[in-house]
Amino acid sequence: MPDTHALVNEFVIKLKKRKVEGSKATAKLTAELLRSVISQQRIPHTNQAVALIDAIKSVGEQLIAANPVERDGDKVTAAKVQGFMRTGGVGLWEEATGGREKEREDGDSFGELAVGNIVRRVLHIIREEDLSLTTAAIGGLSLSAVSDDEDDVEQDGHPVLSAAAVAAAARSTLRPPSLQTLLEDLPHSAAAPPTSSSGGDSDGKSKSADKSSRSRKLKHNVIEAVNELIQDIATCHEQIAEQAVEHIHQNEVILTLGSSITVIEFLCAAKEKKRSFRVFVAEGAPRYQGHVLAKELVARGLQTTVITDSAVFAMISRVNMVIVGAHAVMANGGIIAPVGLNMVALAAQRHAVPFVVLAGIHKLCPLYPHNPEVLLNELKSPSELLDFGEFSDCLDFGSGTGYPLLHVVNPAFDYVPPKLVSLFITDTGGHNASYMYRLIADYYSADDFVVQRRPS
Amino acid sequence: MWYRSASFILDKQQEENDAEGKPESRLLSTASPSSSMADTLQNPNPQISAYYQTRAAHHGVVTTDWLAQAQAAVGRDPDDGVSEISIISTDSGKQLSVIDEFNNWRKQPDLAEAVAAIRALAWVIRSSEATTMMELEIELKKASDSLKSWDTTSISLTAGCDLFMRYVTRTSALEYEDFNSAKSRLLERAEKFGEISYKARKIIAMLSQDFIFDGCTILVHGFSRVVLEVLKTASQSRKLFRVLCTEGRPDRTGLRLSNELAKLDVPVKLLIDSAVAYSMDEVDMIFVGADGVVESGGIINMMGTYQIALVAKSMNKPVYVAAESYKFARLYPLDQKDMVPALRPIDFGVPIPSKVEVETSARDYTPPQYLTLLFTDLGVLTPSVVSDELIQLYL
Incomplete structure (x- = not known):
């Protein structure tokens, strides 16, 4: 992890200084950074997917926080502009600036949206790969478990689902909620068969022998999929142009x-x-x-x-x-x-x-x-609109009211x-x-x- | 109107039926019921929508004579049912008591209509003597049909029945189990459904929080538990906003909502229903609930929603709908009159001469192009997603 820290910090600084321009470049760099985070991440034997997701999430948070719009100065200006645009009422202006504390708190950050998008994509990839591995594992497991099934029903009292049913349920966890799964979803948390996919204790039962191979497999699969993603980003222009x-x-x-x-x-x-x-x-x-x-x-x-x-x-x-x-x-x-x-x-x-x-x-x-x-x-520098010195007497902060009469806004x-x-x-x-x-x-x-x- | 709507044929049939004084047997799916049975199986007062009566009883600010009227209409049926249950055959007795069961649940003001329907169906499963899945399915089908035909005006009753039937017939989890465990699973799910509906409201409230910004003015129409939950959550997270409530004639459900909001210390202003256009310029967004969400993505809701949406559209204000996903119904109304009419009495305060006709319809249809977004427990949806969800479920 210490190596990736440096990488992450470097990228965060680049984002803050807006050295990275254009959503494609940002997307590509983000994906590459996350790939190296994944490959350097040491994975525990259990809950590998959760560990990976947590790691990506913490990095993602840092990257998204680096986004310039969220910082105070810009926020104030944005709020001010909104206040002025609304019919110029003084009360409204006060409302807008008064409310900004709140906005900063609960608004998701929006600056370079591509960063957030890629972080979410990678998280989705991890979930997907984990799920495909788990279902494969259940497939193997059910063969050994079939013989005990009859006893289980009588002993446990609660109905035992067969492997196929569990697999079907696991598949539905990744899908967005739909009417179809409205009634189905809950029992798996209540009746709790030990294989609840990305939930966490995904391999409670699996034999320790294939654990290490599986953990390596998950990481390998994820990196493979992220590579594909990077490839997709690189070639999207051609596919659109086609x-x-x-x-x-x-x-x-x-x-x-x-x-x-x-x-x-x-x-x-x-x-x-x-x-x-x-x-x-x-x-x-x-x-x-x-x-x-x-x-x-x-x-x-x-x-x-x-x-x-x-x-x-x-x-x-x-x-x-x-x-x-x-x-x-x-x-x-x-x-x-x-x-x-x-x-x-x-x-x-x-x-x-x-x-x-x-x-x-x-x-x-x-x-x-x-x-x-x-x-x-995002409000850019007014220098794109005005040459330096051109309006300097209008922008004088020393004049009577304490703030300049001229505002330059460059969204x-x-x-x-x-x-x-x-x-x-x-x-x-x-x-x-x-x-x-x-x-x-x-x-x-x-x-x-x-x-x-x-x-x- | 008739030349625009295909449903005029249906309407005409109904009128003829009414004229001859015959019971509306076309609504019943049971095979040729005897006339005495048909009477008991039927809604005691088909002229008045039971759904809107219940709503008014739960949410309305009720005037005394309207209450008397409603009680006269509602109070009649349980007595009838009980007295005749011993006489009629067991099969129809069961159907009758499904309705009783449903009505019992429905009387609880906190319980959603669909939950009441599913609880009633669960009661059918519990009291069923079926030994195979197929038998059980047939029994359930009969029960849900009789429930649906008992109150055709309640969309979420129909949608709830359909959803549960779909679960019984389609769920892959049931295929691998023996009959008894499948039965107990069904019961367990039915019990849980109340929880699901409660949770759905919470999810919707969470989803909508991002859309309520500080200093905004929200217009609401009628009383909706989901909308109340949304506003409650917003005020609990210390958002500063103002609410304009319509009065919601004739059962004045808006008054009830404004009472609830005043309890939460939310600044609230009451409008008469006709003042919507007048105050629209100070409104930032409109929040409405829905009695049902139809396949086109439009909503069926309390009378007045359509005109609010029209005004909002012409003034470029977003219209948000908060509705649980079990209200999605397989209907495709082509226009306002293309629905089963839901009527309710209107108290004008003065006697109306008999020559004057009164429009007593309780709800209208708002087409999808006037809605901005739907907040459901499935997520924030554009109206076009609704048909997609329904197709996935019922294909």
């Missing part, structure tokens, strides 16, 4: 805002397949990533037009499809995206233009945007509600916004939604 020709047709006009590697790959993949189409690029103030994108596209031989962000509505009637990348996809199908995209989405809806979002599966986040204005935004993200998104293209194909919950159920287990232990 679907490009199905969506982009000849002579179409595509609009995008800002820059996203996924979008570049997507457009270029269509170009390579001999589709000829035009791209409008909104420049994406204040970072002007759109300029970078435009250069890239021109270099690949695509007909490109650069427009200002404010010209989006003017141009949207000539556009056939809007294709954008996202920062994160929330559980209700809404997206956290670079600032300005909500406006584009509204313009697209107004003119019935499909609004398509490209998102790798690591951007899928099992959380709901409870209060997007406050929790999900990084927009929240686009699910009803504005026509289609999600992920590496597993195209999905409707209302289908996102299903993908989430596949990739995360419900126990892990809250990684941070709440102060109680």
Whole structure:
């Protein structure tokens, strides 16, 4: 563990200083870090899965806590901004700032959502692997236990389940709760057959001989699965880009805002397949990533037009499809995206233009945007908006009221509600916004939604 | 209306039946009951929804004459049942007493309707003399059918019966056991169900906490135990929020909720039902319970929910529904009139001339596009998930 401490700390510092940019890079680094944590973790003979999960959870907590939005300074600003945006009432402002103590306490952290996503994915992987091992073990065990079954029924008084029934029940523990399991779930904790999967005492009965081999097997399997995950993150662009020709047709006009590697790959993949189409690029103030994108596209031989962000509505009637990348996809199908995209989405809806979002599966986040204005935004430095010294006399703290009359707010993200998104293209194909919950159920287990232990 | 709804045929049939003074035997699944038996098996007062009567008795602020009316309607049936139980054959006697059993459970205000239904079915298992699973299943089926037809207006009764029947016929855990242990397992599950329902409310309350932020104003409609639990949990975790309660005419269940909230020291303001649009601009979110969640993801709930949802939609306020998952029902209403009508008396305070018609329907249907999220014990769901869950269960 001491070795991983250093690694974790290093990564935490990187996150805090925002040396890691982009959710893909963050996701990849997080997965690699967790892999090394797992491989260095010494595993006890019993409760291996629990030990692993605890280890990952504690590291995950540190990583998520490193997220810059959660720290005090930013929080105050965010609360202030919200206060001002609400009809400017003084009472409201006070409410907003007064409530911030509470928010910090119970809001899950949101800064770099990819970190949390990957931590949850890895936790899910551990649970899954543990379960598949346990069911395999029960399969073997039942052969020896069958002969005693008759006696057990009479001796114990409580009904003994056969191995197949236990296995079925164990499988249902990983699935999210459903109507089907509503009535079934409880008896396994009450009548307690000693094999309750990820619960803890998973190998109470198993022979000590295969213990060591099993513990090594679990770790091996988990690392194997994490490797697969890293692979998936690395190749998600290609898998999304593969679907490009199905969506982009000849002579179409595509609009995008800002820059996203996924979008570049997507457009270029269509170009390579001999589709000829035009791209409008909104420049994406204040970072002007759109300029970078435009250069890239021109270099690949695509007909490109650069427009200002404010010209989006003017141009949207000539556009056939809007294709954008996202920062994160929330559980209700809404997206956290670079600032300005909500406006584009509204313009697209107004003119019935499909609004398509490209998102790798690591951007899928099992959380709901409870209060997007406050929790999900990151406020960047105003230097992107103003040059140094330009407004310095307006920003003078010494003037009468004690605080400057001019505020400069530079939020990084927009929240686009699910009803504005026509289609999600992920590496597993195209999905409707209302289908996102299903993908989430596949990739995360419900126990892990809250990684941070709440102060109680 | 008739040209839009396929159900008008059903409605017409019913009207004809009523006109001829015949009992509604189409509701009964038992094979051609004799007329005297049909009378006893039937809801004593089909004109009034037993479900909403019970609700009003539990949650409403009850006026005295309405109470007298309700008692006249409810009080009649247990006596009838007891007096005739000795005369009629054992088979129908059992069905009758399922209903009695159910009514006994239902009278407890803290018990959910579905729990009462499952307890009643458990009673059938316990008193059953069946020796095979198949016999037991048939007996249960009969009992649940008679329960369902006794009060067609209660959605969670139907859903609870269906869920339990599904458990009996589908559960893999039962396949490997002998009859007696399977029977005892069924009983144990049925007993536990009350606990499940109680736990479900707690889970829903926990899930919804993230959505209630400090300084928010919440509009609630009618009385719902789940919503009360949600608000209670929020106030216990020292959240600062304000609640607007509608009055909830005619049984005035909203008054009851505002009483409960006032006990918790939550700032609460009472509105008449027609003031919803007027006060919507100060509301941050709407919380409602549900009598039933239907396959489309929409909800069937107390009259007035639909118009609140419409107003909320037009003012861009989120509408949250808190409902336990055993209220998911296999219904797909196409419009407001496409449901079994649930009627209840309305006290206007003044005599209404006989020529004036009164709309006495107790509930309406809110289509899924007006709902934002559903908080259930299965998690926070978008309306489209509901159909998915139901398909998984009943496929």
